[in-house]
Amino acid sequence: MITRRILCFCFTVICFFWGFSGRSQTSINPKTPLIYPRLVERFYTLNPNGRVWSNGSLGAGAFREAFIRLIDSSLYLGLSKERYHYNEIIRCAGGGLQDEKLKNDQVFTDGLIAFCKDIYYGADIERWIKNDEVSGKFANADDSFILNIMSEIRDPGDLVKLINLLTPKDKEYTLLDSRLKKEAKNNPVISSEMQASINLYKWIHHFKTSPFIVVNLPSATLRYYENDSIKLSMKVVAGKLSTRSPRFSTWCWQVVLYPYWNVPEDIGLRELLPHFKKNSAYGESSNMQVLNKNGKVINPHSINWSQYNRSNFPYSFRQCTGCENSLGVIKFNLTDPFDVYLHDTNFKLAFLKDTRFLSHGCIRVEKPIELANYLLDNQVDSNFLKACYKGLQPIPVNLKEKVPVFVVYMPAEVVGDSVKIYKDIYRLFTSSKR
Secondary structure, three states, rough: HHEEEEEEEEHHHHHHHHHOOOOOOOOOOOOOOOHHHHHHHHHHHOOOOOOOOOOOOOHHHHHHHHHHHHOOOOOOOOOOHHHOHHHHHHHHOOOOOOHHHHHHHHHHHHHHHHHHHHHHHOHHHHHOOEEEEEHHHHHHHHHHHHHHOOOOOOOOOHHHHHHHHOOOOOOOHHHHHHHHHHHHHHHHOOOOHHOOOHHHHHHHHHOOOOHHHHHHHOOOEEEEEOOEEEEEEEEEEEHHHHOOHHHHHHHEEEEEEEOOOOOOOHHHHHHHHHHHHHHHOHHHHHHHHEEEEOOOOOOOOOOOOOOOOOOOOOOEEEEOOOOOOOOOEEEEOOOOOOOEEEOEEEEEEHOOOOOOOHHHHHEEEEEHHHHHHHHHHOOOOOOHHHHOOOOOOEEEEEEEEEEEEEOOOOOOEEEEEEEOOOOOOOOOOOOOOO
16 A cells, blocks of 8 residues: 555656646547547656557567457456457557557557556446446546556566456455356356456455445345455345335445434325325324424424325425334435435344345345444444434434445355355346346
């Protein structure tokens, strides 16, 4: 980690002074179909001596051939070689015409940058993550890290060393990688489930943050990691097929003890309004309150329920605190835009089920007190929570540092010493809908 920080600092200093001088040994051809044109330009700024792949030397030809062999191994890495300009690189492998050498050099460099990023970061992440709030924080450091180690290449053999340096070494990844290579040997087309799983794993673990939380929807489980080691595992209840839990990365920033449940508008109108229209005393048995637009509690008996329907209902619903609350006694607030969070539940029997896809989209956790104690340095009074006090005001407790939370869809997951494949419960691999 220290080496990486030093490299990133050095690269920043070099880029500053080089850019300030206004000099550049090459420029990007705007017609070249590059994947990462800005990173290609930064690479040549970091390597101002000129072309790498088409400089006319015998070494350049060896570099090209070594890279082609790497791309040919894409299948065994959960990648697709077409992503790395494979056809154009094969065409340009001999060096191309003199006036095309710069363009060809850039295409090779762009292909290697894309290859390195996919090995280190995971490929096609945006396809499987609908909202990513974590990657942006690390993007510049990730790019600088890759460009710096690319700049250390001195001979063709260094390309293999480069890929090894970017590849995870932990037990979970090794088992996933072995399973993927076994599939690749037996079938020229690796399953999409395996590809998505191994790339998502690389993406999650390359950040090197500690701690972090991973919710895997197909397995309906949560894992809490510290220093890449699993410290806590538990079952979760996730969204049912009609109200799927979204896939996203976010931050947990607050734990709320004895939370209210502010019922989402669509759930309130669809499920609670009909009950109140039939019986204005419904809130007494369900512990539900009716609020006006200013958040003030309104006596439900004072409302003429017959005049309201889904289109003109001016109130909202809130469930009071206590163990009967649908959120239980702990809620973990996230920064995601989906109004989805982790929480306790008043229906513990759901965790005894093999199939736990029952919620409206939020994620119910089996061991909320244990998770809260990890996040809050063992400052949670379990006796206070288990006492199930009613009518308390919620107690929000901010985390000292926000913790990354990854809610992902990985059908292949390491359990113990083997890889387990889960049912495609949301039909993401059997449908064109993503």
